[in-house]
Amino acid sequence: xxxxxxxxxxxxxxxxxxxxxxxxxxxxxxxxxxxxxxxxxxxxxxxxxxxxxxxxxxxxxxxxxxxxxxxxxxxxxxxxxxxxxxxxxxxxxxxxxxxxxxxxxxxxxxx
Amino acid sequence: xxxxxxxxxxxxxxxxxxxxxxxxxxxxxxxxxxxxxxxxxxxxxxxxxxxxxxxxxxxxxxxxxxxxxxxxxxxxxxxxxxxxxxxxxxxxxxxxxxxxxxxxxxxxxxxxxxxxxxxxxxxxxxxxxxxxxxxxxxxxxxxxxxxxxxxxxxxxxxxxxxxxxxxxxxxxxxxxxxxxxxxxxxxxxxxxxxxxxxxxxxxxxxxxxxxxxxxxxxxxxxxxxxxxxxxxxxxxxxxxxxxxxxxxxxxxxxxxxxxxxxxxxxxxxxxxxxxxxxxxxxxxxxxxxxxxxxxxxxxxxxxxxxxxxxxxxxxxxxxxxxxxxxxxxxxxxxxxxxxxxxxxxxxx
Numbered sequence: 001x002x003x004x005x006x007x008x009x010x011x012x013x014x015x016x017x018x019x020x021x022x023x024x025x026x027x028x029x030x031x032x033x034x035x036x037x038x039x040x041x042x043x044x045x046x047x048x049x050x051x052x053x054x055x056x057x058x059x060x061x062x063x064x065x066x067x068x069x070x071x072x073x074x075x076x077x078x079x080x081x082x083x084x085x086x087x088x089x090x091x092x093x094x095x096x097x098x099x100x101x102x103x104x105x106x107x108x109x110x111x
Numbered sequence: 112x113x114x115x116x117x118x119x120x121x122x123x124x125x126x127x128x129x130x131x132x133x134x135x136x137x138x139x140x141x142x143x144x145x146x147x148x149x150x151x152x153x154x155x156x157x158x159x160x161x162x163x164x165x166x167x168x169x170x171x172x173x174x175x176x177x178x179x180x181x182x183x184x185x186x187x188x189x190x191x192x193x194x195x196x197x198x199x200x201x202x203x204x205x206x207x208x209x210x211x212x213x214x215x216x217x218x219x220x221x222x223x224x225x226x227x228x229x230x231x232x233x234x235x236x237x238x239x240x241x242x243x244x245x246x247x248x249x250x251x252x253x254x255x256x257x258x259x260x261x262x263x264x265x266x267x268x269x270x271x272x273x274x275x276x277x278x279x280x281x282x283x284x285x286x287x288x289x290x291x292x293x294x295x296x297x298x299x300x301x302x303x304x305x306x307x308x309x310x311x312x313x314x315x316x317x318x319x320x321x322x323x324x325x326x327x328x329x330x331x332x333x334x335x336x337x338x339x340x341x342x343x344x345x346x347x348x349x350x351x352x353x354x355x356x357x358x359x360x361x362x363x364x365x366x367x368x369x370x371x372x373x374x375x376x377x378x379x380x381x382x383x384x385x386x387x388x389x390x391x392x393x394x395x396x397x398x399x400x401x402x403x404x405x406x407x408x409x410x411x412x413x414x415x416x417x418x419x420x421x422x423x424x425x426x427x428x429x430x431x432x433x434x435x436x437x438x439x440x441x442x443x444x445x446x447x448x449x450x451x452x453x454x455x456x457x458x459x
Contacts, residue, residue, distance in 0.1 A: 101413075103406040104446075106437045111399045 114205045114269065116215045116303075118223035119280025120290050124311045128280055128347075129216035141211040144204045148197050148226075149218040194229035199262060202269040220294045223277070227270070227301040231422055234263050235411075276306040283313050283332035291335065292398060293419070295342065299396040300414065300421045305342050310335050312349040320349070341396060382426050388449035389429055397439050405446065407434045412446065431455060 060077055070079035115132065119125035126147070133145040204213045217223045237260050269275065277298050281287035291308060298305045313332045314325035328349075336344045383390050393414075397403070401417025410430045412423045432448035439445075 099408055101406050101408045102434065103404065104434045104436055106403050106405055106439055108403070108439050110440045 113211070113272070113274035114201065114213045114215070114276075116217050116223065116226075116275070116277045117280060118217040118220050118277065118294065119309075119311075120282060120287055121219055123280045123282045124309075124347075125218065125280045126216050128278075128309055128311065129214050133212075133214040136212045136214070142209060144207075144210045144213045146197075146201060146204065146213065146215045148216060148222065191225075191229045191232060194226050195233060198226060198229065198266045198270075202262075202266045205269045205272075205275075206265075220279070220290055223294060224297045227297060227303065228421075230263055230267055230270075231301070234260065235422055237263070271302045276304050278307045278309065279305055280309045280311055281335065283310055283328045283335065285331060287331070287335055288338050291339065293417075295339075295396065296398060296417060297419050299394075300416060300419055308335070308339050308342050308344045309347055310344060311347045313346045314349045318349070382428060385447065388432055388435075388447070391426065391429060391446040391448065393423070393444045393446070395443055397441055397444070399441070403439055405434070405437050405444070414444065 064073075064076050064078045067073045067076055067079050070076075070082040073079040074083075117125050117129045117132070119128075126149070129145065129147075133143050136143045201213065201215055204210055217226060237256050241256050241260070279291055279294055281291055287310075295305050310332045312328075314320040314328050316325075316329075318325075332346055336346070380394055381392050383392065391412075395414075395416070398417055402415070403417070404415040406413050407425075410425050412425060412434065414421050414423060429448050431451050431454040433451050435447050435449055437444055437446045
């Protein structure tokens, strides 16, 4: 019996979380993304994205909603990013070393 | 000559002489453009036309530093905007092949000074803003800055052409000598020839003027002529009756040859090699008195003569050199430079 080469998380069926037993005739080279045979469907991708968004909302966006000054919340991903962007914007466009002025002696002749 | 800039002490008759010069040139068959920089209406029209572009550019630059957006209309009154617009108009007329001769009534001597200094000021600001980071981050700002520098270069070429000259107008009074010296120094330091000084409203001996007053005026006129040895002078008579202009036409289209000129073969700006390095010869008519200071910062030399300052970009060959000393003569500056040992590898 051939080993299924498709990653287990491509599957959207009820056995997600365990390697799924599938059609033994499916070969790695013939995997067709999006087909039911491959275990990877558009619906499953959308569902995954939705889960990811829900997770981000719950763990990141919701706590950040009450954050004021980004510098006071270094553990918050969004605050950290905001502080980083503000730091870049406040830097000079072209930081340069202090400029020097060198005076030279001037001699008058022929006056 | 293609471009003539007229400027004078207040009330000396600059506008009258500009008009008389233009009229005579027309009578001689030339296609003439007379530009009056003192005309407020024309200046406001020019601001409305070009101030939008310049103001928008400045507003964009200010926004880069997290400042509030400034409206172009608010910046149109800023120092240098009117001068830049006037210079752009002059350069456009001077490059017009349909025009033979451009006469510009600049107005008071202070306006002339600001006009000549504006180009350098804007070039320094534009160069400081045009960093590689700016080019990458803000193409929308970098492009207009490039256009601004191109326009400034066109204006500079126009003013420094051998076909351009400044004529100064003064009254025969005791303040004129000092003011003329200052104006001539600024013109010289900024690379434009003053080819004639008009001493206007000098009473004639045959006219019926109070004798002591007329004698005093004529004496002061002679003093101006003597003090302006390097620049040709022309005395114009005082009109006898109000409204009866003595000077109606002036045939002065041909450029006078001053004793000293930026465009003389012997006095042109050049870099020459010496036993120790290089010498940068800058033609400028230096007065016998007054403080003279020169310094270097980055790739620029700052030259200060009797309170008049000019910032000059070093010629590229001199940028890896150290300025060691300068010699000032009545006809120019000679700045001596040696290769920078930190940059140039020694042959030894």
